[in-house]
Amino acid sequence: MKKVILFSVLMLLSLSWGYAQAVEITPTYGYQFGSKLNYGPNYIKLDDSGMFGISLGYEIRSNYMLEVTYINMSTELRIRDRIASPSESRLSDLNADWFMLGGTRYFGNDKVRPFFGGQIGFSVFSPDNVDRDIAPRGLDSVTKFSFGLKGGVVVMFTERVGLNLQGNLLFPVEWGGFYVGAGTGGVSSGVNVGSTIVMGGFSGGLVFRLGT
Structure with missing residues (x-):
């Protein structure tokens, strides 16, 4: 549902802006480093993985872009x-x-246009294929307020097409809340793990520039 909502927002913004100002569409693919949450001598961690995303940017004035971004x-x-x-x-x-x-x-x-930017929004973490021997009650999806930073460079091949290379830092605030307990004799125990983590990565993609 959230993907449908985001796609609808992107389409509405594109239609409303038209081509009066520059609009940039940037699909990307890259590598996202994982992270670890420690609780005492124990930990939960996210493995490294591939990532893909798409951004829609609107040039509000020269060299300043307002952007909507989806990353998975x-x-x-x-x-x-x-x-x-x-x-x-x-x-x-x-x-x-x-x-x-x-x-x-x-x-x-x-x-050649180096850039730096910041983002706010939310992130949704959805577990699947849970090991019930470890988490007998399963794991629920969690949604967290998030923010991010990015920096990189855009190299334009023509006035309309270029290459985006960037690094990013993503911060889901107080990510966690997963019940991970197990026990014996029908009695389970566990912990709710929550903390602010930092996830870094890098990506590349094509830039398609429309309008003026």
Whole structure:
């Protein structure tokens, strides 16, 4: 549902803006590093994975872009817990969707444009294929307020088509809240893990520039 909503927003913005100002569409693919949450001697971690995304930017004035961005990564959630899983084990698959609104400042000339930007929005973490021996109650999806930073360079091949290369940092605030307990005798125990984490990565993609 959230993907449908985002797609609708992108289409409405495109139709309303038309070509009076420059509009940039940037599909990207890259690599996202995982992260780890420690609780005492135990931890939960997200594995590294591929990621893809798409951004729609509207030039509000020269060298300043207002952007809507969607990013997806599909990874694996792993755990080491002295009660539930003394050695590191797979806990579940995990799909992460990021829906972000932000701004980007460009520098340089018409051909080579370094940039830096910031974003705010929300992220949705959806576990799947949960190991019920470790998490007998399963894992629920969680939605968290998030923000991000990015920096990189755009190299324009023509006035309309270019190459985007960038690094990013994503911050889901107080990500977690997964019940990961296990026990014996029909009694389960566990912890709710929550913390602010940082996820870094890099990506590349084509830039399609429309309008003036």
